[in-house]
Amino acid sequence: MTNYHFGRGRARLAPYLLLLPGFLFYVIIMLGPSVATSVYSFTDASGIKGAAVHWVGLQNYREFLFMGQASLDNYAALVRTLIFCFCVTTIQFTLGLVLALLVNQRLRGVNIFRTIFFMPVILGAVIQGLIWSLFLYPLGGPLASLLGMFGIHSEFLGGQPAEAMAWVIVVQIWANLGTTMMIFIAGLQTIPGELYEVVRIDGANGWQTFKNVTWPLLTSSVNTNLLLNIIGSLQAWQLFLVLLGYRNGTQVLGYLIFAQGFGQTSGSVTSAFRQGYAASASIVLFFLVLIIGLPTQYLLRRREERILG
Amino acid sequence: MSTIATSKAPDVSSRPTSRRISWGRIGAYALLLVFAVIYIGPLLMLVITSFKTLPEFMKSATALPTTINVRNFVEAWNKANFLRYMTNTLIYTVSATAIYVVTAVLVAFPISRGYVKGAGILLTLYVIALFLPVALIPQFQLMLSLGLYNNPIGYIMLFLVNPIGVVILVNYIKTLPLELDEAAAMDGCGYFRFVISIIFPLISPAIATIAVLHAIGIWNELILPTIYLTSKDYYPITRGMIVFQGVYGSNWPTLAAAVLIMTLPMLVLFLVLQRYIVSGLTSGAVKG
Numbered sequence: 001m002t003n004y005h006f007g008r009g010r011a012r013l014a015p016y017l018l019l020l021p022g023f024l025f026y027v028i029i030m031l032g033p034s035v036a037t038s039v040y041s042f043t044d045a046s047g048i049k050g051a052a053v054h055w056v057g058l059q060n061y062r063e064f065l066f067m068g069q070a071s072l073d074n075y076a077a078l079v080r081t082l083i084f085c086f087c088v089t090t091i092q093f094t095l096g097l098v099l100a101l102l103v104n105q106r107l108r109g110v111n112i113f114r115t116i117f118f119m120p121v122i123l124g125a126v127i128q129g130l131i132w133s134l135f136l137y138p139l140g141g142p143l144a145s146l147l148g149m150f151g152i153h154s155e156f157l158g159g160q161p162a163e164a165m166a167w168v169i170v171v172q173i174w175a176n177l178g179t180t181m182m183i184f185i186a187g188l189q190t191i192p193g194e195l196y197e198v199v200r201i202d203g204a205n206g207w208q209t210f211k212n213v214t215w216p217l218l219t220s221s222v223n224t225n226l227l228l229n230i231i232g233s234l235q236a237w238q239l240f241l242v243l244l245g246y247r248n249g250t251q252v253l254g255y256l257i258f259a260q261g262f263g264q265t266s267g268s269v270t271s272a273f274r275q276g277y278a279a280s281a282s283i284v285l286f287f288l289v290l291i292i293g294l295p296t297q298y299l300l301r302r303r304e305e306r307i308l309g
Numbered sequence: 310m311s312t313i314a315t316s317k318a319p320d321v322s323s324r325p326t327s328r329r330i331s332w333g334r335i336g337a338y339a340l341l342l343v344f345a346v347i348y349i350g351p352l353l354m355l356v357i358t359s360f361k362t363l364p365e366f367m368k369s370a371t372a373l374p375t376t377i378n379v380r381n382f383v384e385a386w387n388k389a390n391f392l393r394y395m396t397n398t399l400i401y402t403v404s405a406t407a408i409y410v411v412t413a414v415l416v417a418f419p420i421s422r423g424y425v426k427g428a429g430i431l432l433t434l435y436v437i438a439l440f441l442p443v444a445l446i447p448q449f450q451l452m453l454s455l456g457l458y459n460n461p462i463g464y465i466m467l468f469l470v471n472p473i474g475v476v477i478l479v480n481y482i483k484t485l486p487l488e489l490d491e492a493a494a495m496d497g498c499g500y501f502r503f504v505i506s507i508i509f510p511l512i513s514p515a516i517a518t519i520a521v522l523h524a525i526g527i528w529n530e531l532i533l534p535t536i537y538l539t540s541k542d543y544y545p546i547t548r549g550m551i552v553f554q555g556v557y558g559s560n561w562p563t564l565a566a567a568v569l570i571m572t573l574p575m576l577v578l579f580l581v582l583q584r585y586i587v588s589g590l591t592s593g594a595v596k597g
Contacts, residue, residue, distance in 0.1 A: 004424055005494030006503065014500040015419035022412030023431070025469040031434065033444035033451060040446050047446075049453050099344065102337050113341050115583065116348050121590060122579045123572060124529025126547045130554065130568045134358060134561060135351040140370040142354050174347065182591045206333075231439060238531060242551075254443070261446050262536050279446045286442035293440060 037286075040279035047261065047273035060280035074256070074281070081234060081252040081288070084169060088233040092173045093225055096180030101214075103181070104188045114185070118178035128175045129242025133157065136167060161249030168239050168250075175239070176232070180225050187221025188214070216307050223300040230296060234289050253285045355572075358565040366562050381566035385553075389567050393542070394549035395574075401461070401545055402527045405468035410520050412469065414512070417478035418504055422490070432479060438472035449536060459539045467537070468527050474519035477589075481515035482508070514585075521582055522589030528575070546571055 004012060041060055045053045064074055099117055103110040120128055136156040138144050147154055157164050191214065199209050215222075237254030244250050246259050261278030358366060359381050360374040385391070419425045420432050448467070457463025485508070493503045509516070534548040544552070550571055557564045579586060 005490050006498075006500040007494075011500070015424040018415040018501060018504070019419050019425060022416035022475075025412060025466075026416075026435070026472065026475075028451075029448065029467060030438065030444055030470045030472070031441070033447035034441040036447035037442045037444060040450070045446070045450060047449060047453070049458075098340075102341055105337065107334065107337060110341075113345060115580075116345050118583075118587065119576070119579060120348070122525055122529075122575055122586060124525075124531070124547065124575075126529065126531050126550050127568060127572050127575070130550070130564070131351045131355055131572075134565060134568075135354050137370050137561065142350060142371050145371050174351075179590050182587050186591055235443070241531070257443060257445065258532065261449070275446045275449070282443040282446065286440075289440060 037279050037282050040276055041283045043276045043279075045275040045279070047275040053276075056276065060277045061284075063277065064280050064284060073251075076249075077251045077253050077256050078284070078288070080165065080250070081254070081285075084165070084172075084236075084252055085230060085233040085292075087169045088172050088176075088236075089226065089229040091169075092177055092180050092229055092233075095173065096177055096225065097184050099177065099181045100184030100188060101210075104185055114181075117181055120175045121178045123175070125175075125238035125242050128171060129239055132167075132171045132174070133243060157243055161247070164244055164247070165250050168243055171243060172233070172236060172239050176229075180229065183225050183228075184218065184221050187218045191217045219304050219307050223297075223304060226300060227293065227297055231289055231293050234292065235285070253281060253288070257281045257285065352572075355565050355569055358561055359569045361562045363560055363562055370561075381562045382570065385563050385567035385570060388557075388563075389549060389553045390541070391546070391549065391567070391570060394544050394546040397461075397543060398528060398545040398547075401465055401468070402524050405465045405527055406520050406524045408465075409469050409471060409474070409523055410516055413471070413475050413478060413519065414509065414516070415504065417475050418482055418508055420475075421479040421482035422487075432476070435472040435475045435479075445532075445536070452537065458537060459543065461538075461543050464533070464537050464543070467533055468523070468530075471519070471523045471526070474523060477519055478512065478515055481512055485511060514588075517582075517585045518589040521585040525586065525589075 004015075006014065042055060042057060043053050044056050044059075063070065065071055099113075103114045103117075123131075135141060136143055138155050138158060143156070144154065154163065157167055195213050195217075196209065199213055204212065235254055237252050237258070240250065240252060240255050241258075246255065251259070257278045260281060261273065261275045263273050354371075357373060358370075360378050362374075362378060362380075365372070365374060416431075420428045422428075425431070452458050452463050452467075455463070457466065489507065489511075490503070493507060498507070528545075529547060530545070531547045531551070534543075534545050535551075538544060538548065541549075541552075550567065553567055554564060557567070
C-alpha cells in the first residue's frame with residue numbers, strides 16, 4: 001500500500017466509499033450473475049416470475065450431454081462453435097496482419113484504406129447483418145450476379161447449413177477485421193525504423209526482414225489478437241441471429257443458450273424458457289473458453305518470454 | 310527528400326531510391342483495392358437500393374436507379390417510428406455512459422494508486438471478466454425479481470459496467486506522477502475534489518476512449534433489449550430495426566433506406582471520433 005496523503009481517520013475512508021458504487025455495480029450486474037450461472041445450472045429455473053425453482057442436481061448436464069438426439073444436436077452446436085472459432089481466428093488473424101503490413105507502408109492514401117477497413121467495427125451486428133443480407137440477395141444481388149457470370153449459383157444465407165455458416169464467417173471477419181488490423185498497426189509502430197535500416201544494409205530481402213525483425217517484435221500484438229479472436233469468436237453469435245435466425249444445422253453454443261433461456265427465436269422454432277438448462281449450456285461454453293483460452297495464453301506467454309527475454 | 314542529409318529518417322521506403330516502377334508498390338495497391346471493394350461494395354449496394362423503387366429492384370437488383378427517389382426514406386422514417394427509437398437509444402447511451410465513466414474512474418484511481426486494501430485482487434477481478442461465463446440467466450432472474458423487467462431504468466442499469474474500461478483507466482493513471490497527489494494533499498485538497506478536479510482533466514484521453522467504447526456497445530446492443538424490453542415505447546433503435554425488418558423484410562428499397570438512416574449518424578460519429586474509437590477498441594492490447 002502506498003502512502004495515503006489525503007488525511008487520516010474518517011477521511012481515510014473516502015477512497016473506499018467512492019469506489020463502492022462502481023464496484024457494487026460490477027458485482028451485482030456482472031460478476032455475481034456470472035458466478036451464479038453455475039448455481040442455476042443445477043436447477044429447473046424457468047424465467048417465469050413467481051415460478052418455484054427446484055434443485056435438480058446434474059440433470060441439466062445429463063440432458064445436455066447424454067440424452068439422445070437433443071444431445072447429438074448439442075454436440076453438433078459445440079463442433080460448429082469450434083469450427084467457427086477456428087475459421088474466424090485463423091483467417092482474421094492472417095488478413096489482419098497482411099492489411100496492417102500493407103497500410104503501415106508509406107504509400108499515398110493508406111489512411112483512407114485504414115479508415116475503410118476499420119469502419120464496420122462501429123456499425124454493430126444489426127447493421128452489419130442487414131447490409132450483408134442485401135449484398136447476398138440471392139435473386140440477382142451483386143454477388144449472385146458476379147458468381148452467375150462464372151455459372152455458379154448459390155442460395156447464400158438461405159442455402160445448405162454449411163454454406164450459410166460459411167457466409168456468417170465471412171461477415172464476422174468483415175466486421176471485426178479492422179480491430180485486428182489496428183492492434184497489429186499499433187504493434188508495428190513500436191518497431192524502431194533503424195532496425196529495418198540495419199537489415200536492409202545487411203542485404204535482407206522482404207521475407208527475411210519479416211521473419212527476423214517484424215514477426216518476433218510483433219509478439220505481444222500477436223498474442224493479444226490471438227486471444228481476443230479466439231475468445232471473441234467462441235462467444236460470438238449475434239450475426240447468426242441477424243443473418244440466419246434460429247435455423248437447424250446452424251446453431252452455435254451462444255445462440256443455443258439464448259434460445260433455450262429466453263425462447264426468443266426469430267424463425268418458426270420456438271422453445272420454452274428453460275433457464276436452468278441454458279445455464280448448464282453456459283457453463284459448458286465457459287469450460288470450452290477455459291480449455292482453449294488458458295493453454296493458449298500460457299503457450300503465448302512462454303513464447304513471448306523466449307523471444308523478448 | 311531533396312537532400313541526402315536526411316538519410317537517418319526512420320522510414321526507408323519514403324525515400325524514392327529509384328525511378329523504376331515498383332512492382333511491390335503496385336501489388337500492394339492492387340491488394341488494398343480488392344479489399345476496399347469488399348468493404349465498400351456492400352455499403353454501395355445499400356445506398357443504390359435505397360434510392361430505387363420496389364419494381365425497379367425486382368427487375369434488377371444491381372442496376373442503378375433511374376431517378377433519385379427519396380420516397381423510401383420518407384416512408385421508412387414515418388413507418389418505423391425511428392424518432393422514438395433513436396431518442397430511446399440516445400437516452401440509454403448517454404445516461405449509462407455518464408454514470409459508468411464517473412464510477413469507473415472512482416474505482417480505477419484508488420486501485421491504480423493502491424489507496425485501498427486488496428487493490429491487486431480488485432484489479433484481477435476486473436481482468437478475468439473476459440473469461441467469465443455468460444451472466445444472462447441469473448441477471449435476468451435478478452431483474453425479474455427486482456421488478457425491473459421491461460423497465461427503462463433497469464435496462465440502463467445493465468450498462469453501468471464494463472471491466473475492460475477500468476483496466477484501461479488503471480493503466481493510464483499509473484503514468485501520472487505520485488507527486489501530484491502529495492502536492493495537492495499538502496495544499497489541503499480533499500480526496501474527492503482531487504479526483505474530480507485534477508485527475509479527471511488529466512486522464513481525459515483515456516476517459517474519451519472508454520466512453521466511446523462503452524457508448525458504441527450500448528448503441529449497437531441487440532440481445533439485451535430483446536430480452537428485457539417488451540413495450541415498443543422502450544425499444545432502442547436496434548430492436549426497432551429488427552421489428553421493421555420483420556414487417557418490411559421483402560421490401561428491400563424501404564428497408565435499405567431505414568438501414569441507411571440508422572447507419573449515417575454512426576458513420577459521421579465514426580469519422581469525427583475515429584482516434585478515440587481506434588484506441589478504445591484496440592486497448593485490449595494494454596492489459597497487463
